[in-house]
Amino acid sequence: MNNNAIGIIIAGMILFGNTGYGFAHSLVNSEKVERSNSDFQSREISMEVSAGRGTDIRINNNNRNIEIKTWNNPKVKVVTTLYYEGDASKISDEEWFEKLSLSVKGVGNTVRIKTTTVSGSGSYMMNGQSYNWSSSANNNYGNKKDSKRIIIYVPKENKVDIESIYGDVTVTDNLDKAVIDISNGDLELQDLTSLILRSKYGNVNAGNIQTGEFEFSNGHLNVKNVQELSLDTKYSTIDIETADKLNMISTNDEYEIEEVGSLQAQKNYGNLRIVKLTKSLDIQGINADVKVRNIASSVETIKFDDKYANLLLPLRSVKSYTINYIGPNSTVYGNFEKKAYTGKAFKTSSFDEKFGSDNGQSGDDAISNSKFSATVGNGKGASIDLKCQNCTVDFK
Numbered sequence: 004m005n006n007n008a009i010g011i012i013i014a015g016m017i018l019f020g021n022t023g024y025g026f027a028h029s030l031v032n033s034e035k036v037e038r039s040n041s042d043f044q045s046r047e048i049s050m051e052v053s054a055g056r057g058t059d060i061r062i063n064n065n066n067r068n069i070e071i072k073t074w075n076n077p078k079v080k081v082v083t084t085l086y087y088e089g090d091a092s093k094i095s096d097e098e099w100f101e102k103l104s105l106s107v108k109g110v111g112n113t114v115r116i117k118t119t120t121v122s123g124s125g126s127y128m129m130n131g132q133s134y135n136w137s138s139s140a141n142n143n144y145g146n147k148k149d150s151k152r153i154i155i156y157v158p159k160e161n162k163v164d165i166e167s168i169y170g171d172v173t174v175t176d177n178l179d180k181a182v183i184d185i186s187n188g189d190l191e192l193q194d195l196t197s198l199i200l201r202s203k204y205g206n207v208n209a210g211n212i213q214t215g216e217f218e219f220s221n222g223h224l225n226v227k228n229v230q231e232l233s234l235d236t237k238y239s240t241i242d243i244e245t246a247d248k249l250n251m252i253s254t255n256d257e258y259e260i261e262e263v264g265s266l267q268a269q270k271n272y273g274n275l276r277i278v279k280l281t282k283s284l285d286i287q288g289i290n291a292d293v294k295v296r297n298i299a300s301s302v303e304t305i306k307f308d309d310k311y312a313n314l315l316l317p318l319r320s321v322k323s324y325t326i327n328y329i330g331p332n333s334t335v336y337g338n339f340e341k342k343a344y345t346g347k348a349f350k351t352s353s354f355d356e357k358f359g360s361d362n363g364q365s366g367d368d369a370i371s372n373s374k375f376s377a378t379v380g381n382g383k384g385a386s387i388d389l390k391c392q393n394c395t396v397d398f399k
Contacts, residue, residue, distance in 0.1 A: 048096040051080040052109040059113045060157050064167040066120040070152040073159040073176040079114045080156040081107050105153070116155060118170075177210075253291075280305075288312070302385050306348065310392040318387075318398050323380030326398070330391040331373045337398035341375035348388035 054060060055077055062069070074080075085099065100107070106117040152173070157163055162180040165172060170188045174181075177194040184201040192198070192209040199216045200207070206223040213230045220237040227244045234241070234251035243249075245262045255272040262279040270288035277284075277295045280302060286293060287308040294315040298305075302321060307314065310330075318324060318337070327346025328335060335341075389396065 046085045047082060048085060048099050049080055049082040050096060050100055050105075050107045051078050052107055052114050053077065054079045054109070054114050054158055054161055055112075056158075056160060057112055058109075059162050059164060060116070061113055061164045062116045062118075062155065062166070064118045064165065064170050064172065066169045067118045068152045068171045069118065069167070069173070070154045071163065071165075071172070071174045071176075072154060072156050073178065074156050075158070076156070077158055079107070079116070079158075081105065081116060082154045082156070118153060120169075305385065305387045305389075307389040307391055308349070309390070309394060312391060312394045314389075314391065314394060314396045316387075316396065316398055318379070318385075321379075321385050323382060323384030324387055325379075325382045325385075326375075326377040326387045326389070328376070328389045328391075328396075329374050330389065330394055330396075333373065333391060333394045333396065335375075335396045335398070337377065337396075339377040339379050339398070341377055343376065344374045345376045346388055349390045 060079055062071075081100075083103070083105070104119040106115070108115050159177065160179050162182070163178060164182045165184070167183075167185045167188055169186075171190070172183070172185060172188060173191040174193060175191075178192075179195070180197045181192075181195055182199045183190065185205055185207075186202070187204045189205050190200075190202065190207045190209075192207070194210040194212070195215075196213050197215070198209070198212050201218045202222060202224070203220045204222060206225075207219070208225045209227065211228045212226060212232065215229060215232045217224070217232065218235045219239055219241070221239060223240045223242075224236070225242045226232070229243065229246045229249075231248045232243075232246060232250070234249065234253070236251065236256050237254045238256065240257045241253075241259070243258075243260045243263075246260065246266075247264045249260075249263055249266045249268070251258075251266070251268045251270070253268060253270045253273060253275075257273055258275040260266075260275075260277045262281065263277055264282040266277070266280070266283070267285045268275070268288070270286055270291035270293070272288075272290045273292075275286075275291060275293045277293075279297045279299060280295050281299045282302060283304045284295070284302075285304070285306045289309065290311045291309060292313045293307075293309075294313075295317065296315075298317060298319075298321055300320045300322065305316065326337070326339065327344060327348060329344065329346075329349055
């Protein structure tokens with residue numbers, strides 16, 4: 004390398020999101036070298052914009068890894084780090100942000116932050132000399148371990164709206180309200196008062212959430228404790244520690260819930276595992292296996308409308324309940340005496356037309372598994388209504 008040449012090389016935080024490519028300013032002779040961050044000087048650059056209490060913060064991220072932190076200042080600050088040779092002092096932070104495709108602007112009651120993929124090539128003038136830059140993968144300076152993310156500081160009480168593609172997003176502090184749309188990237192969250200989430204082809208880890216609405220597909224979702232959450236999920240693995248109230252639409256997912264109060268679901272295919280149910284369960288679906296390990300004595304209602312499923316609903320801790328069951332070609336296990344069907348939950352005219360009589364059977368066979376009622380204790384406790392064709396149901 005010519006010792007008289009001045010080269011500016013950018014690395015560190017400006018890594019491509021999932022490809023692992025580095026971004027570098029190189030000399031005009033396009034000399035290719037393999038160097039580490041320790042070979043260069045470093046400089047932190049930043050931009051900030053005022054953000055009052057009612058200001059929305061909108062982040063549009065493409066192919067970058069970003070980290071979001073909260074602070075007590077009424078403004079938004081974006082920070083990144085340069086690694087360089089020569090004298091970079093004559094280029095301002097604003098100029099570097101433009102070269103690095105980072106934009107921070109305040110428009111009315113909104114602060115907009117935009118990051119885009121650094122690609123192609125360009126040039127700049129310094130000390131009367133022109134220097135080229137490129138984003139070639141061959142100029143991958145530094146390494147992932149030492150590289151920093153783009154850091155965005157936001158006021159905790161402000162609403163944050165994030166749209167991200169091909170990049171990981173980490174929120175290291177608690178937030179009040181957030182709307183997040185992320186694809187092809189992972190998301191790390193702490194506690195939130197309110198969260199609207201859309202995610203596909205990525206993994207999400209979240210802390211405690213008071214209220215939430217999630218659309219999630221092709222990934223792994225892990226949530227700690229939630230008060231009220233609505234889920235629309237597909238082809239995913241969902242882990243939830245505790246939930247007061249869940250509403251979900253699920254297609255071919257694997258659900259693991261440690262404890263839930265009330266759960267209402269449309270579950271088609273896949274599995275649902277609940278360690279403890281404390282209040283109510285209402286599920287419609289097909290080919291959805293459901294296993295509840297422990298049904299608390301406080302449970303009030305259980306209702307199923309399913310087919311081609313295996314159900315585990317142990318009633319050992321429930322001392323008083325009434326069961327009404329309809330379902331041809333099923334096998335039912337329980338510590339109760341089956342009697343003639345007296346339920347009303349599924350007694351519609353179309354269903355009665357098919358199952359209103361003995362379904363072509365007589366005597367004990369007529370109520371053995373296809374249609375029966377049962378009462379345990381005084382029958383004034385939990386109300387359990389099931390319609391499940393071609394199912395295996397275990398109440399023991």
